[in-house]
Amino acid sequence: MTTTQLTQAHTHPASLARARERIGLITEAARRAGSYVASAAHRPVAPSAEAVAALDAFRTSLPTTGREPREVLAELDAFGSPATTVVNGGRYFGFVTGGTDPTAGAASILAGAWDQNVGGGSPTGQAIDAVACAWVIEALGLPSTAVAAFNGGATVANLTGIIAGRDALLARRGWSVAEQGLQGAPRLRVVVGEEVHASALKALRLAGFGEEQIERVPTDGTGAVRADAFPTDTDDLTVVLLQAGNVNTGASDPFGAVIPGVRERGGWVHVDGAFGLWAAASATHRHRVAGVDLADSWATDAHKWLSVPYDSGIVVVRDGEDLHRAMAGDAAYLRFAADAPMNRGIQISQRARAIETWAMLATHGRDGLAALIDRHCEQARRFSSALAAGGAEILAPVELNQVLVAFGDERETDATIAAIQAEGTTWAGATAWKGRRAMRISVSDSATTDDDVDASAEAMLRCWRAVRG
Numbered sequence: 001m002t003t004t005q006l007t008q009a010h011t012h013p014a015s016l017a018r019a020r021e022r023i024g025l026i027t028e029a030a031r032r033a034g035s036y037v038a039s040a041a042h043r044p045v046a047p048s049a050e051a052v053a054a055l056d057a058f059r060t061s062l063p064t065t066g067r068e069p070r071e072v073l074a075e076l077d078a079f080g081s082p083a084t085t086v087v088n089g090g091r092y093f094g095f096v097t098g099g100t101d102p103t104a105g106a107a108s109i110l111a112g113a114w115d116q117n118v119g120g121g122s123p124t125g126q127a128i129d130a131v132a133c134a135w136v137i138e139a140l141g142l143p144s145t146a147v148a149a150f151n152g153g154a155t156v157a158n159l160t161g162i163i164a165g166r167d168a169l170l171a172r173r174g175w176s177v178a179e180q181g182l183q184g185a186p187r188l189r190v191v192v193g194e195e196v197h198a199s200a201l202k203a204l205r206l207a208g209f210g211e212e213q214i215e216r217v218p219t220d221g222t223g224a225v226r227a228d229a230f231p232t233d234t235d236d237l238t239v240v241l242l243q244a245g246n247v248n249t250g251a252s253d254p255f256g257a258v259i260p261g262v263r264e265r266g267g268w269v270h271v272d273g274a275f276g277l278w279a280a281a282s283a284t285h286r287h288r289v290a291g292v293d294l295a296d297s298w299a300t301d302a303h304k305w306l307s308v309p310y311d312s313g314i315v316v317v318r319d320g321e322d323l324h325r326a327m328a329g330d331a332a333y334l335r336f337a338a339d340a341p342m343n344r345g346i347q348i349s350q351r352a353r354a355i356e357t358w359a360m361l362a363t364h365g366r367d368g369l370a371a372l373i374d375r376h377c378e379q380a381r382r383f384s385s386a387l388a389a390g391g392a393e394i395l396a397p398v399e400l401n402q403v404l405v406a407f408g409d410e411r412e413t414d415a416t417i418a419a420i421q422a423e424g425t426t427w428a429g430a431t432a433w434k435g436r437r438a439m440r441i442s443v444s445d446s447a448t449t450d451d452d453v454d455a456s457a458e459a460m461l462r463c464w465r466a467v468r469g
C-alpha cells in the first residue's frame, strides 16, 4: 500500500496511526528476521554459554503493565537470537532438521499476517491446503485417489494413520469405535520392525496399544525389517507399521516383499516415512522405497527434508473414507464440508501450514525437489568419504542422507561428539547403533553447500584429534 492509498483508506487520524504502527512493527520484525537468516551461515551453530545464560532476561514475573511493542521485539531479538541453535546456516546436522527454504520462510511471514484458521473457514487456506495435499501425494508417488492432511508433525501423522487403520479394521468386523468405543472391541495384533522409531511407538500407545501387544520383527545390518522373518500369519485384525528411512541409517523396509501379503490377508499397513518417504521424489533414489505406495497409510514431515518451517507433518490415507471415519467431528456451529481440514485430522483449529509447503513446491517444482534430495544424498556420501579418509569408522552403508560414524572407542566417540557440539563450527547428535556409541549426521538443511560439508568434516576430525590429545 502506498502512503496515499493508506491515507485514503484511513480517514480518521487514530485509525491511520494504528495502521502505520502495525506496518512499522511487521516491517521491523521482518527486518530483524532478515538479518538473522542473512547472518546464519556465520554464526556459531551452537549458542555460547554466555548467550544461553543471558536468557535469564526473559525469566521475570508476569509484568503488571505493558511496554512499547518495538521494545518487546528488540528484547526478543537481543536475547533470543544469540541463544538459538542455528539450524538454517548449512552446518547443522542434528536430528533430521530441514533448515527453512527461503521462500517457505518468507511465505510463513505473510501467512502469519493472514492468521487463517484453516480447520474450517478460510477460503485461501483451504484452497492452498487442497493443492499442497495433491502436490505432496504426487511428489511422493502415492495413489492419486489418496487423501492427505497437514498436522503438527510425523508423530501426529503416525497417530492419525494408526487410528484410521484401527478404526477401519474394526469397522470391517462390524465394530464402530465412534459408537461402541474401544473397550470390548475385537483385539488387534500389532507388528513393527525392531528398529521402529520412538514416534511410532508413542503413537501406538496413544492409540491404545500397549507394549505387550506389539510384536517386533528382526532387522538386518542396515536396520531394515528382514522380509524372511516377517510373519506370514497376519490376519484382518493386524496393524503393521513399516518404516521409510531409519533415523540412524536411512534404510527402508522391504515394502514390496511385505505389504501385499499383509493386505491380502486383510491387515492394514502404515508407513512411518518422516523423512525417508521423500526419496520417492528423486528418480535416483526412488528404488530405495520401492513398493511403499502399496500401503494403506503414510506419515511424513514437511519440516524435515522438504525444508519448510516447523511444525508441519502430513498424513496420507489410501481411502479417504477411512480417514474421515476416524477424524470427522461435528457441532452445530462447525458445519464445514466433509473434506475440510478439521474433518481430516485431530485438530479443529489449526494454522494454515500447507501454505509453506505450497510455496516451497511452487518455487522449486518437481525437478528442484528431486535435485534437493539428490544433493543431500551426495553430500552424505561426501561426509562419509571425508570422515573415513580421516580414520573415522562409518558404521552403516550410506543409504540416503544419514551418516553413522564412530571415532575410535566408546569413550573417544562420546568425547568427540561433545567437543564437536561445543566447538561451534558444526553440530551433530549422539546415538547408539547395534550396541555401540555413535554420531549421526543428517544432511537435511536446504542451505548446506559442499563447502559446509568439507568444513564440518574437517572440524569433526579436528575435535577428534584434540580428544586424542
Ligand SMILES: Cc1ncc(COP(=O)(O)O)c(C=O)c1O
Residues within 6 Å of the ligand: 095, 096, 152, 153, 154, 155, 156, 197, 199, 200, 243, 245, 246, 247, 272, 273, 274, 275, 301, 313
Ligand atoms: C522415522 C521418524 N519417524 C517419526 C519422527 C518424529 O517426527 P516429528 O518430530 O515430526 O513428530 C522422526 C523424527 O526424527 C523420524 O525420524
